[in-house]
Amino acid sequence: MKGGRRHLDEDDVRVRARGGSRPRTRIRPKHEDAREGFVTAVDRGRYRCLVEGRAVVAMKARELGRGSIVVGDRVALVGDLSGRPDTLARVVRVEERDSVLRRTADDTDPVERVIVANADQLAIVCSLADPEPRPRFIDRCLVAAFDAGLDPLLCLTKADLADPGELLRTYAGLDLPYVVTSRTGDLGGLRERLAERCSVLVGYSGVGKSTLVNLLVPDADRSVGDVNPVTGRGRHTSTSAVALPFEDGWIIDTPGLRSFGLAHVSADDVVAGFPDLDEAVADCPPGCTHTEDAPGCALDAGRAEGRLDAERVASLRRLLGSREDERQST
Numbered sequence: 562m563k564g565g566r567r568h569l570d571e572d573d574v575r576v577r578a579r580g581g582s583r584p585r586t587r588i589r590p591k592h593e594d595a596r597e598g599f600v601t602a603v604d605r606g607r608y609r610c611l612v613e614g615r616a617v618v619a620m621k622a623r624e625l626g627r628g629s630i631v632v633g634d635r636v637a638l639v640g641d642l643s644g645r646p647d648t649l650a651r652v653v654r655v656e657e658r659d660s661v662l663r664r665t666a667d668d669t670d671p672v673e674r675v676i677v678a679n680a681d682q683l684a685i686v687c688s689l690a691d692p693e694p695r696p697r698f699i700d701r702c703l704v705a706a707f708d709a710g711l712d713p714l715l716c717l718t719k720a721d722l723a724d725p726g727e728l729l730r731t732y733a734g735l736d737l738p739y740v741v742t743s744r745t746g747d748l749g750g751l752r753e754r755l756a757e758r759c760s761v762l763v764g765y766s767g768v769g770k771s772t773l774v775n776l777l778v779p780d781a782d783r784s785v786g787d788v789n790p791v792t793g794r795g796r797h798t799s800t801s802a803v804a805l806p807f808e809d810g811w812i813i814d815t816p817g818l819r820s821f822g823l824a825h826v827s828a829d830d831v832v833a834g835f836p837d838l839d840e841a842v843a844d845c846p847p848g849c850t851h852t853e854d855a856p857g858c859a860l861d862a863g864r865a866e867g868r869l870d871a872e873r874v875a876s877l878r879r880l881l882g883s884r885e886d887e888r889q890s891t
């Protein structure tokens with residue numbers, strides 16, 4: 562896609578076909594020479610973009626105002642697009658986003674913000690041991706994925722230390738795609754899942770996410786390290802997301818993102834993030850909060866009769882509760 566050209570109508574095309582080279586007129590949309598780029602990193606007001614295979618550093622054009630530009634955005638750029646050191650291009654347009662992954666509102670950060678645009682998969686990285694798996698973290702990520710419209714992928718690491726059987730049983734009712742990995746094992750299954758997709762990797766500290774990224778994208782360290790050639794500062798210390806090209810798609814690593822605040826997600830959407838429980842709550846009394854003390858909540862009957870997994874019910878209830886806490890703290 563070249564900026565502006567797809568807006569031409571049939572008449573323009575005919576004129577061009579007769580006249581040979583494209584006529585230059587003043588009625589062209591502004592910045593029609595802009596090129597498409599993909600934002601791979603954001604650091605202190607500088608946007609690192611991939612433009613026709615070159616890494617270009619850009620600033621935001623003043624006309625864009627306060628609108629945000631995030632990793633994963635498709636943008637239009639003008640100015641020096643050579644990618645040479647000390648050059649600076651300008652982002653003049655942000656294309657419409659197919660998806661936005663947001664975080665809100667933990668206690669220290671009351672603002673809801675977009676962290677990644679245009680991703681289509683959320684890879685939830687969780688170790689089978691050392692540190693112990695955290696189903697509640699997985700459940701929270703599943704809700705975030707549902708809310709953002711991303712396909713979840715469960716990535717269970719350190720398979721050399723523990724068996725995935727028990728954890729997988731908890732999620733058996735979900736139809737949740739998963740891969741089991743270890744740093745010494747075959748990553749073929751994971752590669753297949755990530756190829757040709759734009760995946761955000763998220764995981765709490767120590768699960769082996771960096772190890773995975775380095776195995777999948779061997780020069781990742783370098784691409785992360787020189788994120789800001791403009792300032793000339795060395796390894797970047799920022800905790801923002803970085804997109805790494807991977808097999809006709811992107812792996813977006815999120816070093817600073819351990820989890821998601823869900824204060825912006827409605828209770829109904831939290832429940833919808835639990836497809837194995839979603840159907841049961843149709844039998845709840847109107848306005849049911851689904852919490853432990855909610856009278857007549859159908860989750861209680863389902864659990865008592867063994868239709869619903871007790872751990873999952875507890876997890877949903879904790880999530881609904883912690884969401885309330887997040888709201889009250891903001």
Ligand SMILES: Nc1nc2c(ncn2[C@@H]2O[C@H](COP(=O)(O)OP(=O)(O)OP(=O)(O)O)[C@@H](O)[C@H]2O)c(=O)[nH]1
Pocket residue numbers: 718719720721722742743744745764765766767768769770771772773
């Ligand atoms: N046994 C085992 N250990 C692993 C495996 N993958 C990573 N580790 C170890 O787990 C520890 C954490 O790995 P990292 O890749 O740094 O984990 P991370 O998720 O990036 O953690 P942060 O850097 O804190 O975000 C390191 O000591 C790794 O050597 C694995 O497959 N098996």
Ligand SMILES: [Zn+2]
Pocket residue numbers: 842845846849850851852855857858859860
């Ligand atoms: Zn209920």
